Amino acid sequence: MANSKQLSRFWEWGRNIVCVGRNYAEHAKEMGSALPAEPLFFLKPSSAYVREGSPIVRPYYCRNLHHEVELGVVIGRRARAVPQDAAMQHVAGYALCLDMTARDTQERCKKNGLPWTLAKGFGSSCPVSDFVPKEKIPDPHKLQIWLKVNGKLRQEGDTSSMIFSIPYLISYISHIFTLEEGDLILTGSPKGVGAVEANDEIEAGIRDVVTMKFTVAQGAEPGSPKGV
Template sequence: MGTMGSSSKPLSRFWEWGRNIVCVGRNYAEHAKEMGSAPPAEPLLFLKPSSAYVREGAPIVRPYYCRALHHEVELGVVVGRGARAVPRDAAMQHVAGYALCLDMTARDTQDECKRKGLPWTLAKGFGTSCAVSDFVPKEQIPDPHKLQIWLKVNGKMRQEGDTSSMIFSIPYLISYISHIFPLEEGDLILTGSPKGVGAVEVDDEIEAGIRDVVSVRFKVAQEAPESKI
């Protein structure tokens, strides 16, 4: 499968043309606990628009309506070929590779949405809310369920977790999602965050990585006041 998809688009640049970003909430029991929730009985899904992507070299921008921007480090799964109602035992055949991802969350906005029973779009889908690393071909990660992922803010460790602690495995997630809506080549699945999520401020530096496989650095900036409606 490598870095080329069937459409001849380079999967190494999935963020430029992939259509769907499917996120899995509370997929680590300790994270669910710190969010005041019980572990889910089935995957909790939400979406980000493809315009949420941001790459190293550009800042993560806190939106004008947010006062509590939180980091959530996650393993991302890049889909290599279309998947519709895929059985669990065939799901990994649809994986092209992986990426280190940051699910940036406007936590105060999310809390307000929860109180009002509203969708999480404002909290999870703003521009730069999905920071991604370079693409990692699946051949470089023989077992994605035995990976250490970590995140530091200004050099201080905030999150350390192991993908072996995921509640729902990658094959389960691919199968589950593909039975709801088709997955397409270049789509990204964010598999959930371990415990330790927390706030970042303007000018903070976020560094995160998958073991010694790949890492990223991002600065935090503030959206200009004139962006407000």
């Protein structure tokens, strides 16, 4: 079992990043999507993690990069087919996360019936804050999360508006595949997602619990000496 020091740096060794889509009704509406009857989720590779001090790099093939601020749940105990009433025993803590999305690429993938990997899984597509121990957040379903771009508020929501609760998500996912220690679940984004450009500054926070800042950089095309 991982110790608290290891879990506080989950981004260095966690195996899976599980992202839940359309978990806020207003976000589903702004995306023109129906409310899900069961959780919609997809995966990011662990190489998608990026920490403060490094930029969010827009991939060379993307012309419309969107921010999505989310509460992340860090798994502290191996979870396999966990019932809802025991699910929170497997939570070690939380993190503020961004699900960066190459929106134009995602639309092409949807149109052609292709996976979302290019749109959601590129390097630096999962910026994360410092780890927040479970004890510092008594109720993760009563949190305000927010995001600003260049000082202007873009997203503000409350986790009480999630369609599927954290225990439900852990139970649901763990009945499909095993969640390991250090894995991260992104629980969905409130409304207000939008585009960012190179040199934009993104600032986000969970109430007064934790904040983070990132700048956006443009990725270079293969073979090009320019960009990041």
